[in-house]
Amino acid sequence: MNIAQLKIKVLLLISIAFCTVVKAQSDLVTKKYDLVIVGGTPAGIMAAISSARLGKTSLILERTSHVGGLPANGLGATDIATRGATTGLFTEFVTRVKKYYTDKYGALSEQVKACSDGYHFEPSVAEVIFGQMLAEHVDKITVLKMCQFDAEPQNIQISNGRISRISILNRDTRKIESYEGRVFIDATYEGDLGAAANIPFRVGREGKSEFNEPGAGRVYKYWGGEEGNGSTYQADNAVQSYNYRICLTNDPSNSVPIEKPLKYNRDEYVSMIEDVWTGNNTGVQMQQVTTAMMKENRKNLANGGTTKIPGDRWGIGKITNMVALPNHKTDGNNQHMSFISTDLPEENWPWPTSDWAWRDAFAQRLKEYTLGLIYFAQNEKELPESFRKATKEWGLAKDEYNDNEHFPRQVYIREGRRFEAMYFFTARDAMPVSPGKRPPAHPSSVTASHYALDSHAVRKREPGKIHLDGFISYPTAVYTVPLGVMVPKQVDNLILPVPVSGSHIGFSTIRMEPCWMALGQAAGVAASLAIDGHTRIRDVKNEQLQNLLIDQKATLMYYKDIDSSNPDFKMVQFMGLKGYLPDWEAHLDAVVDRQQLAVWNKLSGLKMKFKAGSTTRREVLRDIYRSINKQMK
Template sequence: MKQFHILIILLLASWKLSAQGQFDIVIVGSNPGGIMAAIAAAREGKTSVILERTNHIGGLPANGLGATDIATRKATTGLFAEFTSRIKQYYVDHYGADSQQVKDCSDGFHFEPSVAAVIYQDMLNEHKDKITIHLMRQFDAEDSNLSLKDERIESLYVLNRENGQRELYLGKVFVDATYEGDLGAIAGVPFRVGRESKEEFGEPGAGRAYEYWKSQPAEGSTGESDNAVQAYNYRLCLTNNPKNRIAFPKPESYNRAEYVSLIEDVWTGRNTQIAMAKVTDEMMEANRKHIAQGNRTKLPGDSWGIRKLSSLVKLPNQKTDGNNQHAAFLSTDLPEENWAWPTSSWEWRDKFAKRLRDYTLGLFWFAQHDQALPEHFRKEIAEWGLAKDEYQDNNFFPRQVYVREGRRFEGVYFFTAKDALPVAQGKRPPLHATSVTASHYALDSHAARKRETGRVHLDGFISYPTAVYTVPLGVILPRKVDNLLLPVPVSGSHIGFSTLRMEPCWMALGQAAGITASLAIDNRVSVRDVNISMLQDKLIRQRTTLMYYRDLQPEDPNFHLVQYMGLRGYLPDWDANLTQAIDKETLKEWSALCNFQLDAIPEKTSRLEVLTIIYNKLRQ
């Protein structure tokens, strides 16, 4: 080790590099996963540095993703719940508890991008003595930027984008919190890009798939694997408030030909909803005449005006989170052109980011101005624009592309659809005893290809319901590198990743990563050898839900007991039912599980009393 530091000093002298010091944890990326890793580690007394490529922290929630993607809100808690509670309190403090803004923030799950940035910064500022943030620091996925020895990362280099100098960072544990997985790739962790075949894991929606939105597979769905990456877009902060509205500018690279297919879609009402299965050519022609008379569309499943281009979720202060319109053939997603993003250089990524920005602005400009579209359609869209109090240093446009999926690593545990699907109707998905968070979102992927003649949808657009599931620690652990954690580019198949990739889950995995790193440092072991019970105890004490129960919240005094016992198989149902008397069959099952005689009377002793007896003996 002494020779290594001498070598570093010599390199600094010869290359005129700037050594930035050593930290307990070096985190690449300031998206919510990276932020929560730093905060969790700071609360364990560890120092960290966050290296962020842009001039702003916060990732996607600070760049338009203001409508939180989570199906069961109480499933993911811990630092994520702290974030949402602070969001709500922000609106209470600024506008009053009974204000419209508080109502529109939906208990902190819906928020303006600028507010998300403020809350993340506030949470980080509480640990200024432990957390260092360096903006405009770019990590390039090149071998020369990483020092790896005996399966441990020793240091990494980043480019200071402000002065053009390379900077050196040394750490004990490293965290890849990039959406792309750049650090893990250069560390040699095996990864996948593209879609697995349906045959490989038997997952719904796997491989090539054309499906009516949230419905059954359609003609052309072969399930074959390929290198296709689901589409990216910008999550737009839109408003129809004239006092806070900026008109969509016409980009210099505007190309009308890219958008002309929208014309017939508007006039006929063609869309990708299941209702289209029963729509005839005659019905579409009748819709055309109906619209020509100055009416809105009457075709089933069709949207009108701004909602033909973008889905909208209401945010406070008369703003919306504008996402891709899932029922449209043409919207803000730009399939195919992003396939190279996960493994490309930042030079290529920046060019695509500009291309995507210009495409997006061009789409709305076309919809507002092209005279081939119905006049009353254009007028309705003209009521909308960019919010002028957001991204004021970036012409009111989001600063970051919504990278829905980059590299997916092959870690200690490989998460697939089966981990999120119930084992039987009404039951839970498979239980992971090494769970570090519960989570819940659909198996959800956006398009991988552009519009194709004769297809009912865009290839790759799928959604399948799941149940609240547990996420094992192994999804963030590489198999070989001893001091690297991967809380964002996690280990899983395309379909498995499609449910894990939501910001609440990434925040929870970031929290787990911060504590795992701290335990690894304290006990001088690899991240794979951290004591899982100790890690889970710390998470539970921080009110992190590891196994979701409908009748129990983190504030409950029995929360720790139920989490502990549930992960050990004692409470497999959705409700803990602590106050009920234990029945004879359950008493027999629990006695077999703990392997000692239980002093309890069936139909009289409460389940809580019996669990407490077992818990206390197991914890001795």
């Protein structure tokens, strides 16, 4: 073979290799899915599952090496005020949790008792359950881990109001990969995909003057008390604090001692010393505590006793609020009764709009702060010996997060970007219209939900203040969430089930994982309908969406006397959202009175003839329901 022939052969081989690479890249780029979901959070997982059950394919792009979001990272004590308010795939999840513990330990075991009907679970168990649910749809759902989406315009391709392609960084290979879809879902806690799509968003707190919401703007209040001095109610750019939901245990056989972190700063924690000795705390009970009581508490602790101050917590409970989980573990959240705990206010403010380099640096800072806080409480010699001893009973659970030094892998992002979508959710949507009544019922509801208006602090301790700025909670009632909170106006095939549309206070109740799971489920169904109907998400018909959600056992309007196992569940949901059943109970077996019959006849326009006082409400509603459905067809 002469030199010329050799050159030709080499060029040919290079050409073949180049074409192979191009083909591989082309195959990757043109790989299409019905749904492309950014974020392997519970909402993202439920969106994939609900759409898979309707025959659609999904791709979940998860930045870390684990799916499951916060429930798989320490949030094992489910935040829901009324069980049964949110159902559907969320109920499937908790049912599977209970079954897991029952199958493994026995129906009468301590583990089953501690799991509280599946609402309390270990982080590793949450990840197992999510994995099982995804595995059942392996032919429809693809999960790719270590895939990072950055909120940059070059990572998203939009034309004619529709996203066609997004690009991610493969954190293992350090290469850019692109994926195409028919509908895109932002299931991130931060709202990165929506930001890249240029959807308007808010970060920070609205002032009270904008929506007249309780707790809006700068507010100081004792925990459980009234708003106090220093409250200005003014808007600002403050973001409620983040922390880690740490999984602790007092089981010596499964406990890893807390060691001093490399970047330990004792000065950050010294204010705790006086709080422990005096029993000073942020609870409303402090209004009854006198200087003499604090002095007596100091003497008691010096003699080896424990705190006697009302509202004060002892030992590890002074710095973390713990809820028991199975196998002697706890979900360790921030302690709302203390001035210093596992939250790290102020420093997290840039998180929602920062890049991942900044976020990763803060995550490490927060990890070192948290470990340093516990180490301080367990070892600081200026603290009472009895306090240190009680705190030292606890350590990290050895059998959790084995690839991350037994520490949670994700920060608890309570609030990121909040987008401005078709509907803007405020406190009014979660509060009763009058005492004992419901909040406003949304005809386009895709889930019911219930939690307090609840925000953690936005600022660190300030001299003379009764609590940390913005650490608030106000009661609500079971409410409905309209589809519009996750449907942007600007992009036709984007859904935002996690970074939903709302004020800081409105978002503070929606932001619980059960509600996010339900919104994810609704997003998957809405996406499927939009694909089938070749329409925009916002043009999906309410009744069609709601019927499919109810078929998947979702509760759209909560009733105390009707659940998803009732044969009339679907009828009650439909009629409730149409305004026929505005009260908390349906009372289907009660006889209908003349006044109620007149109201229903007027609502339906059917003028159906029933005998008041002898016909049950069930019979009347069934007939109206059948007639309405017949007209709709």
